[in-house]
Amino acid sequence: MVSLAIRTAQRQTSGSIDPILALTRADMARVNDLILAMAGSNVTLIPEIAEHLISSGGKRLRPMLTIASALAHGYDGQNHVKLAASVEFMHTATLLHDDVVDESDMRRGKRTARTIWGNQASVLVGDFLLGQAFKTMVEVGSLDALAILSAASAVIAEGEVWQLAAAKQMTTSEKDYLAVIDAKTAALFSAATEVGPVLAGKGETERRAMRDYGRSLGLAFQLVDDVLDYGGSLAELGKNTGDDFREGKITLPVIFAYARGDASEKAFWQAAMEKGENDDAALARATELMQRHGALEATVGRARHYGEEALAAGASLPPSPAREAMLGVVEFCIDRLN
């Protein structure tokens, strides 16, 4: 935490999500109202599933970032609320489909929609949420914002397919993995923040800064998540530790441990990831091997690197409470490791 601690001292703030919560409180109340309206349908299954997702305790980080980024650029209209709700629906649709693809039973400590309503409903309601997201974005009337968000939509899905194809192959490299999370996670963070300056009528310089901020934050966020999957508890994480391992997901800690392991360890990882030999004893051994080889520390190092990049990009914003809130999110994200 040395370099982040230095930055934190310079800025006289600590990594916290509180400033962005305070900054966006009023707008997020309207985002929530809009989300409920967008999830409305005479087909009662749709609001039922949407309500389950909405009440599932997600932090709504992405829509808060859209709001904060718009405010950081002096936007004083109302369309940031629509884009924020659309971003959250894009994310929620992805989660619904991910849980089907990963056959996940739990998310954030709650049963997944697919275990309650089935895979079929999860697929179709995901499609509905995505359709509503696009419809709401179009209402905003900004072709630039539409271009950013529709491109992100295609990139996210491409990243998911890539991950599916690479999921059980221990030949996945660090570079491969970073490309996957760049697409499946960082692209939406990046789009969510880039639309802020677009709404405020700013140019390419401001857009690039927010694109970079969002992308780097998204990468850091995902890498921290990957580490916590081998180190956190259900209570703090909202997901089951070891989920990635049991689903045979090759994340960066696995890639590092595999690369640094001897022949018998490599055989262990192949059996675990490629053949599904992933019971509790195997998870314990996986965690032990990661610790022995410094695989989690190395992943933390990468997360910090991207955190620094996000802070640098965010630092280009003019001073404002919105800027402080956005920088605080980066530090909060990294601080989850402590």
Next chain:
Amino acid sequence: MVSLAIRTAQRQTSGSIDPILALTRADMARVNDLILAMAGSNVTLIPEIAEHLISSGGKRLRPMLTIASALAHGYDGQNHVKLAASVEFMHTATLLHDDVVDESDMRRGKRTARTIWGNQASVLVGDFLLGQAFKTMVEVGSLDALAILSAASAVIAEGEVWQLAAAKQMTTSEKDYLAVIDAKTAALFSAATEVGPVLAGKGETERRAMRDYGRSLGLAFQLVDDVLDYGGSLAELGKNTGDDFREGKITLPVIFAYARGDASEKAFWQAAMEKGENDDAALARATELMQRHGALEATVGRARHYGEEALAAGASLPPSPAREAMLGVVEFCIDRLN
């Protein structure tokens, strides 16, 4: 066929898809090139699955209608090619997800993508195609076209969820069923044709005519499909006769036969549709009951009604080869019943 025959005689043409094939041949070659480009990805699974779908022998009716509708309104730009390709991708994404939801093994006489590459890849590649569709639409730069197509996207998914929820309930009424196919089938036909006058800069009168034409054609098209599922052969249909029955899909012929059946017949339909007692003997009895009660004829009557409405809406177009091609499609659709 009386009333359609009269119209046909007045217009001195017969129902055929040949005029629209000839009219759109050059543009559809460019649509096909664009579709291949949109399906391109370094993630090889994506072009593999897309190629399977593209080569699967669909008629590409929807993109041809977008091209024809633009030409019928005097459009001489190039954006109709982009919207046509986007419409086809929206349709293809829906098919991929439908096959997962319906657990279908065959479509148009070929194995479905999910039986070759799995449900997971089908869900995610469908999402990718939808993302590419939106991205391509945004490039066109028409907010009106985006509003039409994004609204259709949400309505289609809503119709699919509705059908899922109603799928196994014999309480589904004719009105319910028409609302389902209005959403899941007619909405895309309607959007595909309404964007034609939008591209050509026409107003609400022309848009409404094309919206009505597309919607009525879509309803007729779906009802004809429903009839053929109890009467066609695999060769002419490109799908297995009896698919809807075996999947427990309650279509209009079933609703009519159930409504007109006595208590023991109602019990048969409930067992078949709600409890999955749908072997070959049950299919034979279902077909026999439909014939006895005129359920197929009644559905044909509804299809003809919507076909007439589509012809009436299309007749408002100024005379042109594009108009003749669009009217020919309606008659072709109904003629499939002969």
